[in-house]
Amino acid sequence: MKQAAPAADDGLRLSTWLPYRLFLVAAQVARPLESFYSETFGLSQAGWRILAVIAERDAANASEIGRACALDPFAVSRGIGQLAELGFAVRRPGKTDRRFAAVSITRSGRTAFNRIAALGSAIEARLLARLTESERTTLDSALTRLEGEGARIDAAGWRALLDDAAAP
Amino acid sequence: MKQAAPAADDGLRLSTWLPYRLFLVAAQVARPLESFYSETFGLSQAGWRILAVIAERDAANASEIGRACALDPFAVSRGIGQLAELGFAVRRPGKTDRRFAAVSITRSGRTAFNRIAALGSAIEARLLARLTESERTTLDSALTRLEGEGARIDAAGWRALLDDAAAP
DNA sequence: CGCACTGCTTGCACTTTGCAATTATATGTG
DNA sequence: CACATATAATTGCAAAGTGCAAGCAGTGCG
Known part of the structure; x- marks a missing residue:
């Protein structure tokens, strides 16, 4: 138990x-x-x-x-x-x-x-x-990269993501 | 026209x-x-x-x-x-x-x-x-505050939000 | 022309969602 | 103790949203 x-x-x-x-x-x-x-x-x-x-x-x-x-x-x-x-x-x-x-x-x-x-x-x-001014700047630039990576993740599909994770 | x-x-x-x-x-x-x-x-x-x-x-x-x-x-x-x-x-x-x-x-x-x-x-x-290490830290702390503010915004409802915006 | 292709829309079955009503349990009151 | 009231969760059903096959122009090429 x-x-x-x-x-x-x-x-x-x-x-x-x-x-x-x-x-x-x-x-x-x-x-x-x-x-x-x-x-x-x-x-x-x-x-x-x-x-x-x-x-x-x-x-x-x-x-x-x-x-x-x-x-x-x-x-x-x-x-x-x-x-x-x-x-x-x-x-x-x-x-x-x-x-x-x-x-x-x-x-x-x-x-x-x-x-x-x-x-x-x-x-x-x-x-x-x-947010502070510098946080806004950081967030803006970070989000831009996250959007790009998000698009790739979306396009890849879960099979590819799991394969990648298994063999890094 | x-x-x-x-x-x-x-x-x-x-x-x-x-x-x-x-x-x-x-x-x-x-x-x-x-x-x-x-x-x-x-x-x-x-x-x-x-x-x-x-x-x-x-x-x-x-x-x-x-x-x-x-x-x-x-x-x-x-x-x-x-x-x-x-x-x-x-x-x-x-x-x-x-x-x-x-x-x-x-x-x-x-x-x-x-x-x-x-x-x-x-x-x-x-x-x-x-993201860089420092970006991650910033994002983490920024998101915490955004979550809090988001909850307040959600609770307030649109009437209050518009009123606040009209009389800041 | 005829045929294949493209952008968009429609119809229809299916799923999800929002809300009223219901069930089951607990608690307070005379 | 019986009764009214409150609360947690569930269920049923109508309305809204979604996905997909098929359809309808419109275009372009042989």
Whole structure:
């Protein structure tokens, strides 16, 4: 009856595991923002992300949008549909090649975006206020590298990751 | 026809907005891990999180588990159900107060946990390898403060956040 | 033209989630 | 002691979200 070794065999503890910590902060601060835009505008998460993309990039096509906010083509299509229904975006056939959509933000879409972005910026400001100037710089540059490595990890898949770990 | 101001009015750009960057890294590295435990053990994300919690805390009750891994009581209950079905956890009524469950990991649950944790640690190691020692220290302490502020932001709700932003 | 290819959308089955109601247990009160 | 009230957890069900096969333009090449 020695089943219960109280500590985890592997050193992994959720509360100190970097990916979980990143996720946790992201999830915590995303929640109020999400309830704001969903209650106020009836927008989904994908809708908000797409809105943010087309706010800065006019006449984007669906795959550009997907790449810019990590959404698969289905989600993008549906998100655009939602934005169009709300009057926040219009889709026209592309100018030269009409297979590509040209999605643009409308005036009321921009108004909505600005209201959401104000809250988003307020949240970010509160987070940044907890950091010193030099911490912000470090975090920025660290995150850039982590994003790059994250993309590689994602692309590699778990089989490759386990193989690498076995034969370092 | 001056609808299209090409840049966002508010300064918020998704790709530089801190919460999105945190989310992005977390999501990228969570994907391979998630496909590993879901393909290999048929475990959901909630199931994995709960497994990680009960791997280090024996005879936990549902609310403790929920607090430890940021899951609402419904998700915890369902996750435990899944783990029980897979033979990775057992639930007994609590020793003193039988309203509380006492959830414990089983031997095969621990085996599964160790296998998943190995991949998790490998992923974390790859991320950390991109950082210098001093960056790791800074990130660790910065994340601790961000977690605290994140909890406050979450608790405050969007109304309070907007009010605060209006009257700083 | 016809055929293959590309970008995008739609329909449909499946899964997850949110919430009301329920069960089981404990505790306080007349 | 019986009763009302409170709490932990679970369950059922409707709504929302997701993944994928198939479909629909539109393009380009032989």
